[in-house]
Amino acid sequence: MVTSKSKANVLMLKKLLIFTLVMFVFGYALVPFYEKFCEVTGINNLLQADVRVKDNWVDEERWITVQFDANTRGLPWQFKPLQTSARIHPGEPVNVMYEITNDSDREINGQAIPSYSPRFLDKHLKKFECFCFTKQVLKPNETRQMPVQFVIEPNLPADIDTVTISYTFFELPGS
Template sequence: MVNSNIKANVLMMRKLLVFTLIMFVFGFALVPFYEKFCEVTGINNLLRPDVLAKDNWVDEERWVTIEFDANTRGLPWQFKPLQTSARIHPGESISVMYEITNNSDREISGQAIPSYSPRFLDKHLKKFECFCFTKQVLKPNETRQMPVQFVIEPGLPADIHTVTVSYTFFELPDSASTAKK
Protein backbone atom coordinates (compact mmCIF):
# COMPACT_ATOMS: atom_id res chain seq x y z
CA MET A 1 0.00 0.00 0.00
CA VAL A 2 2.84 2.39 0.83
CA ASN A 3 4.53 1.50 -2.47
CA SER A 4 1.36 2.33 -4.46
CA ASN A 5 1.06 5.71 -2.67
CA ILE A 6 4.66 6.52 -3.61
CA LYS A 7 4.02 5.56 -7.23
CA ALA A 8 0.87 7.71 -7.28
CA ASN A 9 2.76 10.66 -5.77
CA VAL A 10 5.63 10.33 -8.27
CA LEU A 11 3.13 10.16 -11.14
CA MET A 12 1.33 13.25 -9.82
CA MET A 13 4.68 15.08 -9.45
CA ARG A 14 5.61 14.29 -13.07
CA LYS A 15 2.22 15.52 -14.30
CA LEU A 16 2.61 18.75 -12.31
CA LEU A 17 6.15 19.32 -13.63
CA VAL A 18 5.01 18.78 -17.21
CA PHE A 19 2.03 21.10 -16.64
CA THR A 20 4.32 23.75 -15.09
CA LEU A 21 6.76 23.51 -18.00
CA ILE A 22 3.91 23.82 -20.54
CA MET A 23 2.50 26.89 -18.74
CA PHE A 24 5.97 28.47 -18.60
CA VAL A 25 6.44 28.03 -22.36
CA PHE A 26 2.88 29.25 -22.99
CA GLY A 27 3.65 32.43 -21.01
CA PHE A 28 6.54 33.27 -23.33
CA ALA A 29 4.58 32.32 -26.46
CA LEU A 30 1.68 34.55 -25.40
CA VAL A 31 3.50 37.81 -26.26
CA PRO A 32 4.00 37.12 -29.99
CA PHE A 33 0.56 35.50 -30.15
CA TYR A 34 -1.00 38.66 -28.64
CA GLU A 35 0.92 40.93 -31.03
CA LYS A 36 -0.24 38.89 -34.03
CA PHE A 37 -3.84 38.86 -32.76
CA CYS A 38 -3.76 42.66 -32.34
CA GLU A 39 -2.26 43.10 -35.79
CA VAL A 40 -4.96 40.98 -37.42
CA THR A 41 -7.88 42.56 -35.52
CA GLY A 42 -6.56 46.14 -35.45
CA ILE A 43 -6.71 46.27 -31.65
CA ASN A 44 -3.98 48.12 -29.79
CA ASN A 45 -2.64 49.75 -32.95
CA LEU A 46 -1.61 52.84 -30.96
CA LEU A 47 1.47 51.02 -29.75
CA ARG A 48 2.69 49.97 -33.18
CA PRO A 49 5.64 52.08 -34.39
CA ASP A 50 4.44 52.14 -38.02
CA VAL A 51 1.04 53.56 -36.97
CA LEU A 52 2.67 56.08 -34.65
CA ALA A 53 4.98 57.26 -37.42
CA LYS A 54 2.09 57.66 -39.87
CA ASP A 55 -0.11 59.54 -37.37
CA ASN A 56 2.71 61.86 -36.31
CA TRP A 57 3.85 62.71 -39.81
CA VAL A 58 4.34 66.45 -40.32
CA ASP A 59 3.96 67.85 -43.84
CA GLU A 60 6.83 70.35 -43.82
CA GLU A 61 6.16 71.24 -47.47
CA ARG A 62 2.93 73.10 -46.59
CA TRP A 63 1.83 75.88 -44.28
CA VAL A 64 -1.66 76.42 -42.91
CA THR A 65 -2.74 79.63 -41.20
CA ILE A 66 -5.20 79.11 -38.36
CA GLU A 67 -7.40 82.04 -37.33
CA PHE A 68 -8.90 81.95 -33.83
CA ASP A 69 -12.27 83.44 -32.97
CA ALA A 70 -14.31 83.70 -29.76
CA ASN A 71 -17.93 84.76 -29.13
CA THR A 72 -20.58 84.71 -26.42
CA ARG A 73 -24.35 84.52 -26.79
CA GLY A 74 -26.44 86.05 -24.02
CA LEU A 75 -23.62 85.98 -21.47
CA PRO A 76 -22.06 88.90 -19.59
CA TRP A 77 -18.65 87.37 -20.30
CA GLN A 78 -15.64 88.70 -22.14
CA PHE A 79 -14.10 85.88 -24.17
CA LYS A 80 -11.07 86.08 -26.46
CA PRO A 81 -8.13 84.07 -27.79
CA LEU A 82 -4.76 85.32 -26.54
CA GLN A 83 -3.44 85.03 -30.09
CA THR A 84 -5.57 85.71 -33.14
CA SER A 85 -3.73 83.45 -35.57
CA ALA A 86 -0.92 80.93 -35.97
CA ARG A 87 0.95 79.40 -38.88
CA ILE A 88 1.74 75.68 -38.69
CA HIS A 89 2.66 72.70 -40.81
CA PRO A 90 -0.14 70.09 -41.10
CA GLY A 91 0.58 67.32 -38.60
CA GLU A 92 2.22 69.71 -36.14
CA SER A 93 0.47 70.07 -32.78
CA ILE A 94 -0.38 73.49 -31.42
CA SER A 95 -1.54 74.89 -28.09
CA VAL A 96 -3.56 78.10 -27.86
CA MET A 97 -4.82 79.94 -24.77
CA TYR A 98 -8.23 81.56 -24.49
CA GLU A 99 -9.18 84.01 -21.75
CA ILE A 100 -12.63 84.39 -20.28
CA THR A 101 -13.95 86.86 -17.71
CA ASN A 102 -17.32 86.83 -15.94
CA ASN A 103 -18.29 90.53 -15.81
CA SER A 104 -21.40 89.91 -13.71
CA ASP A 105 -22.03 89.78 -9.96
CA ARG A 106 -23.31 86.18 -10.07
CA GLU A 107 -21.87 82.72 -10.71
CA ILE A 108 -22.64 81.55 -14.24
CA SER A 109 -22.25 78.18 -15.99
CA GLY A 110 -21.47 78.14 -19.69
CA GLN A 111 -20.58 75.69 -22.42
CA ALA A 112 -18.46 76.43 -25.48
CA ILE A 113 -19.56 75.07 -28.84
CA PRO A 114 -16.87 74.86 -31.55
CA SER A 115 -17.35 75.68 -35.20
CA TYR A 116 -14.90 75.47 -38.06
CA SER A 117 -14.31 76.92 -41.46
CA PRO A 118 -14.18 75.23 -43.89
CA ARG A 119 -16.99 73.02 -42.62
CA PHE A 120 -15.18 69.70 -43.18
CA LEU A 121 -12.20 70.82 -41.05
CA ASP A 122 -13.55 68.80 -38.11
CA LYS A 123 -12.56 65.63 -40.01
CA HIS A 124 -8.93 66.78 -40.03
CA LEU A 125 -8.73 68.53 -36.64
CA LYS A 126 -7.99 66.30 -33.64
CA LYS A 127 -8.20 67.90 -30.19
CA PHE A 128 -6.14 66.64 -27.28
CA GLU A 129 -7.43 69.15 -24.74
CA CYS A 130 -10.22 71.70 -24.93
CA PHE A 131 -12.32 73.76 -22.53
CA CYS A 132 -15.26 72.90 -24.80
CA PHE A 133 -15.23 69.31 -23.49
CA THR A 134 -16.78 70.37 -20.16
CA LYS A 135 -19.02 73.07 -18.78
CA GLN A 136 -17.25 76.08 -17.31
CA VAL A 137 -18.43 77.71 -14.09
CA LEU A 138 -17.16 81.20 -13.40
CA LYS A 139 -17.64 83.08 -10.15
CA PRO A 140 -18.50 86.80 -10.21
CA ASN A 141 -15.68 88.83 -11.84
CA GLU A 142 -13.50 85.72 -12.23
CA THR A 143 -10.95 85.58 -15.07
CA ARG A 144 -9.58 82.27 -16.32
CA GLN A 145 -7.17 81.17 -19.03
CA MET A 146 -8.03 77.92 -20.77
CA PRO A 147 -5.91 75.91 -23.24
CA VAL A 148 -6.84 74.20 -26.47
CA GLN A 149 -4.38 71.66 -27.86
CA PHE A 150 -4.91 70.11 -31.26
CA VAL A 151 -3.38 69.02 -34.53
CA ILE A 152 -4.55 69.52 -38.09
CA GLU A 153 -3.81 66.28 -39.90
CA PRO A 154 -1.71 66.24 -43.08
CA GLY A 155 -4.75 64.80 -44.92
CA LEU A 156 -6.22 68.32 -45.12
CA PRO A 157 -6.73 69.10 -48.83
CA ALA A 158 -3.69 70.84 -50.31
CA ASP A 159 -5.73 73.77 -51.67
CA ILE A 160 -6.71 74.84 -48.11
CA HIS A 161 -4.26 77.41 -46.76
CA THR A 162 -6.36 79.20 -44.12
CA VAL A 163 -8.78 77.75 -41.59
CA THR A 164 -10.81 79.26 -38.76
CA VAL A 165 -11.40 77.71 -35.35
CA SER A 166 -14.21 79.47 -33.49
CA TYR A 167 -15.84 78.94 -30.09
CA THR A 168 -19.14 80.39 -28.91
CA PHE A 169 -20.09 80.28 -25.23
CA PHE A 170 -23.75 79.80 -24.32
CA GLU A 171 -25.20 80.06 -20.83
CA LEU A 172 -26.40 76.76 -19.42
CA PRO A 173 -29.99 76.65 -18.09
CA ASP A 174 -28.98 75.67 -14.55
CA SER A 175 -27.17 78.98 -13.95
CA ALA A 176 -30.02 81.04 -15.45
CA SER A 177 -32.59 79.38 -13.15
CA THR A 178 -30.48 79.92 -10.01
CA ALA A 179 -30.13 83.62 -10.84
CA LYS A 180 -33.93 84.06 -10.90
CA LYS A 181 -34.45 82.50 -7.46
Protein backbone atom coordinates in the same frame (compact mmCIF):
# COMPACT_ATOMS: atom_id res chain seq x y z
CA MET B 1 -61.91 36.75 1.58
CA VAL B 2 -60.34 38.38 -1.46
CA THR B 3 -62.63 40.64 -3.37
CA SER B 4 -62.62 41.13 -7.09
CA LYS B 5 -61.50 44.72 -6.47
CA SER B 6 -58.41 43.46 -4.59
CA LYS B 7 -57.65 41.00 -7.41
CA ALA B 8 -57.95 43.81 -9.94
CA ASN B 9 -55.57 45.98 -7.86
CA VAL B 10 -52.99 43.18 -7.58
CA LEU B 11 -53.25 42.50 -11.31
CA MET B 12 -52.82 46.20 -12.07
CA LEU B 13 -49.79 46.37 -9.73
CA LYS B 14 -48.19 43.40 -11.52
CA LYS B 15 -48.80 45.01 -14.92
CA LEU B 16 -47.28 48.30 -13.74
CA LEU B 17 -44.22 46.54 -12.31
CA ILE B 18 -43.70 44.61 -15.56
CA PHE B 19 -44.17 47.81 -17.59
CA THR B 20 -41.65 49.62 -15.37
CA LEU B 21 -39.12 46.81 -15.76
CA VAL B 22 -39.58 46.73 -19.55
CA MET B 23 -39.11 50.52 -19.77
CA PHE B 24 -35.95 50.35 -17.64
CA VAL B 25 -34.46 47.63 -19.87
CA PHE B 26 -35.48 49.59 -22.98
CA GLY B 27 -33.82 52.76 -21.65
CA TYR B 28 -30.68 50.86 -20.69
CA ALA B 29 -30.52 49.24 -24.15
CA LEU B 30 -30.72 52.65 -25.86
CA VAL B 31 -27.29 53.70 -24.55
CA PRO B 32 -25.25 51.68 -27.09
CA PHE B 33 -27.61 52.72 -29.90
CA TYR B 34 -27.21 56.39 -28.90
CA GLU B 35 -23.41 56.09 -28.74
CA LYS B 36 -23.30 54.52 -32.20
CA PHE B 37 -25.63 57.22 -33.56
CA CYS B 38 -23.33 59.93 -32.12
CA GLU B 39 -20.28 58.24 -33.61
CA VAL B 40 -21.86 57.98 -37.07
CA THR B 41 -23.17 61.55 -37.10
CA GLY B 42 -20.03 63.08 -35.57
CA ILE B 43 -21.83 64.44 -32.51
CA ASN B 44 -19.24 62.77 -30.27
CA ASN B 45 -16.63 65.26 -31.51
CA LEU B 46 -18.36 67.95 -29.50
CA LEU B 47 -18.39 65.96 -26.30
CA GLN B 48 -15.16 64.02 -26.05
CA ALA B 49 -11.49 64.65 -26.57
CA ASP B 50 -10.10 63.13 -29.73
CA VAL B 51 -7.69 60.25 -29.37
CA ARG B 52 -4.08 61.17 -30.05
CA VAL B 53 -3.02 60.22 -33.52
CA LYS B 54 -0.17 57.72 -33.41
CA ASP B 55 2.61 57.92 -35.97
CA ASN B 56 1.45 61.39 -37.00
CA TRP B 57 3.90 63.01 -39.41
CA VAL B 58 4.45 66.71 -39.96
CA ASP B 59 4.25 68.07 -43.52
CA GLU B 60 7.07 70.60 -43.33
CA GLU B 61 6.65 71.52 -47.01
CA ARG B 62 3.30 73.17 -46.38
CA TRP B 63 1.97 76.03 -44.26
CA ILE B 64 -1.55 76.62 -42.96
CA THR B 65 -2.81 79.77 -41.26
CA VAL B 66 -5.18 78.98 -38.39
CA GLN B 67 -7.43 81.86 -37.34
CA PHE B 68 -8.95 81.81 -33.84
CA ASP B 69 -12.33 83.32 -33.02
CA ALA B 70 -14.34 83.64 -29.77
CA ASN B 71 -17.94 84.69 -29.16
CA THR B 72 -20.59 84.66 -26.44
CA ARG B 73 -24.36 84.48 -26.78
CA GLY B 74 -26.41 86.01 -23.99
CA LEU B 75 -23.58 85.95 -21.45
CA PRO B 76 -21.99 88.88 -19.59
CA TRP B 77 -18.57 87.40 -20.35
CA GLN B 78 -15.55 88.69 -22.21
CA PHE B 79 -14.06 85.86 -24.26
CA LYS B 80 -11.05 86.03 -26.57
CA PRO B 81 -8.11 84.03 -27.88
CA LEU B 82 -4.76 85.31 -26.63
CA GLN B 83 -3.50 85.07 -30.20
CA THR B 84 -5.71 85.65 -33.21
CA SER B 85 -3.86 83.36 -35.61
CA ALA B 86 -0.99 80.92 -35.97
CA ARG B 87 1.02 79.73 -38.95
CA ILE B 88 1.61 75.99 -38.68
CA HIS B 89 2.69 72.92 -40.58
CA PRO B 90 -0.01 70.25 -40.98
CA GLY B 91 0.61 67.51 -38.41
CA GLU B 92 2.31 69.90 -35.99
CA PRO B 93 0.76 70.01 -32.47
CA VAL B 94 -0.60 73.46 -31.58
CA ASN B 95 -1.30 75.02 -28.16
CA VAL B 96 -3.52 78.09 -27.95
CA MET B 97 -4.81 79.91 -24.89
CA TYR B 98 -8.20 81.55 -24.59
CA GLU B 99 -9.16 83.98 -21.84
CA ILE B 100 -12.60 84.39 -20.36
CA THR B 101 -13.89 86.86 -17.79
CA ASN B 102 -17.24 86.84 -16.01
CA ASP B 103 -18.19 90.53 -15.84
CA SER B 104 -21.31 89.87 -13.76
CA ASP B 105 -21.87 89.75 -10.02
CA ARG B 106 -23.20 86.18 -10.09
CA GLU B 107 -21.77 82.72 -10.74
CA ILE B 108 -22.59 81.52 -14.26
CA ASN B 109 -22.35 78.11 -15.95
CA GLY B 110 -21.41 78.13 -19.61
CA GLN B 111 -20.58 75.67 -22.38
CA ALA B 112 -18.56 76.41 -25.51
CA ILE B 113 -19.62 74.98 -28.84
CA PRO B 114 -16.96 74.81 -31.57
CA SER B 115 -17.46 75.61 -35.23
CA TYR B 116 -15.01 75.36 -38.08
CA SER B 117 -14.33 76.82 -41.49
CA PRO B 118 -14.19 75.18 -43.91
CA ARG B 119 -17.05 73.03 -42.64
CA PHE B 120 -15.24 69.72 -43.24
CA LEU B 121 -12.27 70.80 -41.11
CA ASP B 122 -13.58 68.69 -38.21
CA LYS B 123 -12.61 65.56 -40.18
CA HIS B 124 -8.96 66.72 -40.16
CA LEU B 125 -8.83 68.43 -36.75
CA LYS B 126 -7.88 66.30 -33.74
CA LYS B 127 -8.23 68.03 -30.37
CA PHE B 128 -6.29 66.69 -27.40
CA GLU B 129 -7.50 69.24 -24.87
CA CYS B 130 -10.29 71.77 -25.06
CA PHE B 131 -12.42 73.74 -22.61
CA CYS B 132 -15.37 72.93 -24.88
CA PHE B 133 -15.43 69.34 -23.57
CA THR B 134 -16.70 70.42 -20.14
CA LYS B 135 -19.06 72.89 -18.50
CA GLN B 136 -17.28 76.02 -17.30
CA VAL B 137 -18.36 77.64 -14.05
CA LEU B 138 -17.12 81.20 -13.50
CA LYS B 139 -17.54 83.04 -10.25
CA PRO B 140 -18.39 86.76 -10.27
CA ASN B 141 -15.59 88.81 -11.91
CA GLU B 142 -13.42 85.69 -12.34
CA THR B 143 -10.89 85.57 -15.18
CA ARG B 144 -9.54 82.27 -16.42
CA GLN B 145 -7.16 81.16 -19.13
CA MET B 146 -8.04 77.92 -20.87
CA PRO B 147 -5.89 75.88 -23.28
CA VAL B 148 -6.80 74.25 -26.57
CA GLN B 149 -4.38 71.65 -27.92
CA PHE B 150 -4.90 70.23 -31.38
CA VAL B 151 -3.33 69.06 -34.61
CA ILE B 152 -4.54 69.49 -38.17
CA GLU B 153 -3.80 66.31 -40.06
CA PRO B 154 -1.52 66.50 -43.11
CA ASN B 155 -4.24 64.93 -45.28
CA LEU B 156 -6.16 68.24 -45.27
CA PRO B 157 -6.80 69.06 -48.95
CA ALA B 158 -3.83 70.85 -50.50
CA ASP B 159 -5.88 73.81 -51.75
CA ILE B 160 -6.76 74.80 -48.16
CA ASP B 161 -4.22 77.20 -46.67
CA THR B 162 -6.40 79.10 -44.16
CA VAL B 163 -8.80 77.64 -41.60
CA THR B 164 -10.83 79.15 -38.77
CA ILE B 165 -11.56 77.61 -35.38
CA SER B 166 -14.33 79.41 -33.54
CA TYR B 167 -15.91 78.88 -30.12
CA THR B 168 -19.20 80.34 -28.91
CA PHE B 169 -20.12 80.24 -25.22
CA PHE B 170 -23.77 79.80 -24.24
CA GLU B 171 -25.21 79.98 -20.74
CA LEU B 172 -26.35 76.65 -19.39
CA PRO B 173 -29.77 76.44 -17.73
CA GLY B 174 -29.74 76.32 -13.96
CA SER B 175 -27.06 78.97 -13.58
